[in-house]
Every structure is written in structure tokens, then in C-alpha cells.
Amino acid sequence: MKEKREKVILIYGSTTGNTETLAKGVVSGLKRGGTEVTVKDVTEADVNKLLDYDVIVLGSSTWGDGELQDDFVDFYDKMDKVSLTGKKAAVFGPGDKESYPDTYCEAVNILEERLKKCGAEIIVKNFKVDGDIEPVMEVAESWGEEIVKSL
Numbered sequence: 001m002k003e004k005r006e007k008v009i010l011i012y013g014s015t016t017g018n019t020e021t022l023a024k025g026v027v028s029g030l031k032r033g034g035t036e037v038t039v040k041d042v043t044e045a046d047v048n049k050l051l052d053y054d055v056i057v058l059g060s061s062t063w064g065d066g067e068l069q070d071d072f073v074d075f076y077d078k079m080d081k082v083s084l085t086g087k088k089a090a091v092f093g094p095g096d097k098e099s100y101p102d103t104y105c106e107a108v109n110i111l112e113e114r115l116k117k118c119g120a121e122i123i124v125k126n127f128k129v130d131g132d133i134e135p136v137m138e139v140a141e142s143w144g145e146e147i148v149k150s151l
Contacts, residue, residue: 006151008035012059013042013069018094018133019061025137029144042071047078056089058111066103068110085119090147092127123150
């Protein structure tokens, strides 16, 4: 009997390219874990399409006083109108703990809370990256694999 394959979507918002780069590492880990994944920049994502997937992975950097990346705001607001009950989810994002200790990776927390409020189950601990992305690309891949293992 063939095992059921979970449909995974990864949506990211990236201003400087760090979140997009991090997303590539996560996607590599998801694929290495044996799943197929659809990848979308949040500017091209439709919140209603989340219903077509079993697993939702969101990535956003944090800006200003602990705010979502600009492109993510509209998507985040629209999420309030969809039920994600029965969906599995995970959230990642880069931040700068030294410069913004009080709001470090707050966008990750904001997205995780919205997912929970919409009924999604957070299946792995969020992945927050402090500073430079390149040294943690292998960790990003491992985190992607961890998501697959938790399914």
C-alpha cells in the first residue's frame, strides 16, 4: 500500500533576500525528507489556497518595532477569514537579536499565533535565525527534514 503524501506549501515574505534564501534551505530539507513542496512568495500567494494543502510553512523577517515583513501584512489579515483546522504548520524567520533584543523574530511569533487562532496545529518548534543566514543553511535543511518526520 502506498503511503499518503502530505501536500506542503511554503510561503515566505522577503525584503532583503534573507528570508528567501532561508526558505530555499528549508525547501531542500523538506524535499530531502521525501515530500514535494509548493513555494510561493507571499505577494503571489492566495490565502484561500491554504485549504488545498495539509502542511503550511510560513517564513517572515521582522521589521520596525516587531512587525511582519511588509508584503506579509495583507496575507496575514486575510488569514483571519479561513479555518485551518486539521492543517499542520511551522514558522521560520531571520532576525537580529543584538540590535532588536525586545522584538527579536517577533514576526515568527505573530504568524505562529495567527496559525493557531485559525485552527492549525504547530508541529515543530519555530526556527529563528539570528544574524547571517549562510552559516545556518544546513540547520535550515535539517529543520525542513524535521517537519517531514513530524508528519
